[in-house]
Amino acid sequence: MPAIVRIAAAALVLGLAGPALAAPAASPAPAPAAEAFSLAPLPYAYEALEPVIDAQTMRIHHGKHHQAYVNNLNTAVKASPALQGKSLEAILADVQNQPAVVRNNAGGHYNHTLFWTLMAPPGTGGEPSAALADRIRKDFGSIDAFKQAFQAAGAQRFGSGWAWLVWTGDKLVVTSTPYQDNPLMGDAPVKGAPIIANDVWEHAYYLKYQNNRGAYLSGWWGVLNWNQANRLFETATRKGK
Ligand SMILES: [Fe+2]
Numbered sequence: 001m002p003a004i005v006r007i008a009a010a011a012l013v014l015g016l017a018g019p020a021l022a023a024p025a026a027s028p029a030p031a032p033a034a035e036a037f038s039l040a041p042l043p044y045a046y047e048a049l050e051p052v053i054d055a056q057t058m059r060i061h062h063g064k065h066h067q068a069y070v071n072n073l074n075t076a077v078k079a080s081p082a083l084q085g086k087s088l089e090a091i092l093a094d095v096q097n098q099p100a101v102v103r104n105n106a107g108g109h110y111n112h113t114l115f116w117t118l119m120a121p122p123g124t125g126g127e128p129s130a131a132l133a134d135r136i137r138k139d140f141g142s143i144d145a146f147k148q149a150f151q152a153a154g155a156q157r158f159g160s161g162w163a164w165l166v167w168t169g170d171k172l173v174v175t176s177t178p179y180q181d182n183p184l185m186g187d188a189p190v191k192g193a194p195i196i197a198n199d200v201w202e203h204a205y206y207l208k209y210q211n212n213r214g215a216y217l218s219g220w221w222g223v224l225n226w227n228q229a230n231r232l233f234e235t236a237t238r239k240g241k
Contacts, residue, residue, distance in 0.1 A: 014192045035095055036077040037109055038090065040116075052223045057207045062116070069108030069180070076102050083122045089184060096187040107180030111162060115199050120225035129230040131237070132195070138174040149174045150219040154200045163217075165196035165229075167236040176200075193236035196229050 027172075042062055046188065047055035076099075077083045083091060083102065089096070091106045100182070107158075128136065140146035146165070153176040154163035161178045168190065175190040183192050198220055205216035 016199040035074045036084065037073055038082050040066050040113065042116055042183050044121060049119055052122060052219050053119075053205070054208045057205065062201055066108070066112040068113065069105045071159050072101065073105035074107050076105060092182065092184040093186050095185050100197055103185070104180050105181050107185065110184065111180055111182055111197065111199070114194060114197055117198055118225050119223045120227070122222050125223065126227040126230070129233070131228040132230050132233045135172055135233070145169045147221065148176070150196070150198070151214070155214055157200050158160065160201040163198045163200060164194055165239045167191055167195055167233060168192040195236065196231045198225065
């Protein structure tokens with residue numbers, strides 16, 4: 001065998017053949033379409049809110065419940081061209097014209113995203129700012145009276161829902177909503193900017209507090225992130241001027 005033929009044969013055996021002899025490359029798979037919404041990591045560790053909220057509750061609440069709202073919302077958006085490209089706030093503003101699956105999961109995603117930021121490890125959440133404290137005293141009489149009203153709203157919400165402190169544009173109001181409804185929804189009875197929100201679904205407290213929602217509500221002040229409430233109030237009132 002001439003030397004050149006021997007070299008070519010050896011190259012084939014060793015897999016050294018050039019591009020002309022290689023199998024054609026497979027065409028690259030199309031990249032999957034980006035999901036419209038995603039679950040952000042918690043801004044603290046799962047165990048960071050103990051002893052008020054236990055790590056297992058936080059792990060399931062964030063990783064399972066909130067993730068399910070995000071997944072279901074993305075599925076609903078894919079099925080509805082009218083929702084594609086819309087912000088979460090825009091979807092909520094028109095949610096009365098959408099099927100229940102959009103209402104429940106857009107609300108669930110918005111509410112939980114807000115809720116995580118409104119909590120902080122015990123001892124780190126700060127105090128109400130002078131502006132927020134003054135406004136609370138004006139609308140409720142005292143900080144304690146506001147807390148009582150907020151806890152009562154959470155306790156009296158039958159079944160699953162949320163307790164809220166809302167800036168309506170000219171005053172602070174305590175209210176509650178069923179399921180995953182919130183004050184941004186187009187048909188909300190009390191519309192406005194959320195300042196404080198607490199989740200009173202059993203999945204938020206049942207592992208530690210069982211049926212004692214009242215103990216969860218009174219203990220929850222220990223993880224309230226007043227610093228975030230102050231920022232939300234500052235933003236909401238600045239917009240209204
Ligand atoms: Fe929840």
